[in-house]
Amino acid sequence: MASDARVIVYGATGYTGRLICEELKRRSVPFAMAGRNLARLEAYNKELGGAARGISAVPHTVADLTRVFRGHEVVINVTGPFGLLGESVVKAALDANCHYLDTTGEQDFMLAVKERFGRQAEEKKRVVVNANSWYFGPGEAAAHYLRQRFPHLDTYNIVYCPLGTPTIASTQSLLRVARRPGFSWIEGKLEPNRGLADVSIQVPGEVLSKPAFLMPGGEALHFASEPGVRNVRVYMASELVPRFVRLVRIWTALSKVFGDLLDPLGDRLVLWFWKTPPPEDPAQTRFVVMAAGESEGDRKICVLYGSRPYVITGVLCGWAAQRLLAGAHKRVGVISTAQAFGAEETLEILREAGTSHRVIE
Numbered sequence: 001m002a003s004d005a006r007v008i009v010y011g012a013t014g015y016t017g018r019l020i021c022e023e024l025k026r027r028s029v030p031f032a033m034a035g036r037n038l039a040r041l042e043a044y045n046k047e048l049g050g051a052a053r054g055i056s057a058v059p060h061t062v063a064d065l066t067r068v069f070r071g072h073e074v075v076i077n078v079t080g081p082f083g084l085l086g087e088s089v090v091k092a093a094l095d096a097n098c099h100y101l102d103t104t105g106e107q108d109f110m111l112a113v114k115e116r117f118g119r120q121a122e123e124k125k126r127v128v129v130n131a132n133s134w135y136f137g138p139g140e141a142a143a144h145y146l147r148q149r150f151p152h153l154d155t156y157n158i159v160y161c162p163l164g165t166p167t168i169a170s171t172q173s174l175l176r177v178a179r180r181p182g183f184s185w186i187e188g189k190l191e192p193n194r195g196l197a198d199v200s201i202q203v204p205g206e207v208l209s210k211p212a213f214l215m216p217g218g219e220a221l222h223f224a225s226e227p228g229v230r231n232v233r234v235y236m237a238s239e240l241v242p243r244f245v246r247l248v249r250i251w252t253a254l255s256k257v258f259g260d261l262l263d264p265l266g267d268r269l270v271l272w273f274w275k276t277p278p279p280e281d282p283a284q285t286r287f288v289v290m291a292a293g294e295s296e297g298d299r300k301i302c303v304l305y306g307s308r309p310y311v312i313t314g315v316l317c318g319w320a321a322q323r324l325l326a327g328a329h330k331r332v333g334v335i336s337t338a339q340a341f342g343a344e345e346t347l348e349i350l351r352e353a354g355t356s357h358r359v360i361e
């Protein structure tokens with residue numbers, strides 16, 4: 001089908017791809033859909049009332065993807081796990097001269113994209129935003145917001161407190177992340193996270209503290225590159241952390257035996273045993289994200305309260321695509337959501353999507 005759409009969603013028939021298409025439709029942004037299965041794409045477009053201006057089933061090769069992306073301005077990539085599928089899509093998007101947004105939560109993939117495509121994106125004046133999603137959009141925005149208001153803060157701890165059930169590809173991504181060390185930004189350098197820090201975190205407004213561990217956050221790559229930022233650590237805090245840590249320990253031990261073979265094995269296990277969750281229920285998917293900025297003798301905290309992280313990912317992608325079409329981006333290159341579109345603007349769109357924030361001084 002020929003397309004006059006300026007945005008193309010690759011992976012449109014997945015759980016998050018659908019939320020993004022719905023958001024684009026809600027915003028009246030003309031878009032096309034791409035994916036690996038024509039029948040699924042056509043059936044979904046029918047459900048959407050034929051909102052997509054074009055549909056392409058495409059083999060996952062750089063040449064085929066480039067051909068399908070050409071003529072569009074923005075590619076939104078929602079095919080995961082990104083460590084397996086992502087690089088070809090970034091390459092194809094840039095080869096087709098498009099801006100690129102994705103929803104990854106995989107820090108190693110983000111690092112590879114920054115290293116391999118950073119220069120090319122800048123030369124072509126294209127924006128590449130990895131993790132234009134719940135992980136790690138809100139944490140980045142909160143940290144940037146604090147830094148803008150209190151430029152003396154130089155050390156940041158960012159905490160994600162999630163609730164809810166991950167989708168199939170999210171679970172595959174989580175298993176890939178779990179067997180890789182991950183990095184934090186320590187004294188101006190990327191340092192590998194050693195072991196699983198056994199800490200507990202007090203979330204403002206909650207009575208009990210939550211068990212937490214150091215995770216490979218996108219903020220340690222992007223926000224950390226801002227001048228004057230010395231330390232960035234990202235944590236996940238949840239009652240489920242002890243169980244998750246046990247799983248990570250088993251997975252890391254297996255990784256020593258099976259090496260990279262564990263990735264496809266994990267993908268397959270998830271496909272056998274995991275099910276796509278139902279639409280997010282706000283009561284079951286409440287989250288808190290916070291960024292605590294410190295300097296000698298001072299601390300400020302920006303806390304966000306919201307629900308439905310997957311819906312928020314859809315909103316962030318629809319909004320970011322619209323900003324790119326309007327030429328409203330602030331920088332080019334491989335950058336974060338807040339760097340591309342502004343911290344206050346990102347917090348505002350999160351607020352519209354039901355996520356409130358407050359600063360504790």
Ligand SMILES: NC(=O)c1ccc[n+]([C@@H]2O[C@H](COP(=O)([O-])OP(=O)(O)OC[C@H]3O[C@@H](n4cnc5c(N)ncnc54)[C@H](OP(=O)(O)O)[C@@H]3O)[C@@H](O)[C@H]2O)c1
Binds near residue numbers: 010011036135171
């Ligand atoms: N960072 C965050 O906060 C955040 C939020 C949401 C999603 N995500 C990430 O986004 C990715 C997608 O998530 P999801 O919720 O949409 O998962 P999902 O429902 O399992 O969908 C996975 C998508 O990837 C496509 N896909 C899988 N293998 C493929 C292959 N070999 N070739 C081409 N396409 C392939 C699927 O196509 P079919 O429809 O044809 O099966 C589907 O569109 C995951 O990596 C997830 O971690 C991250």
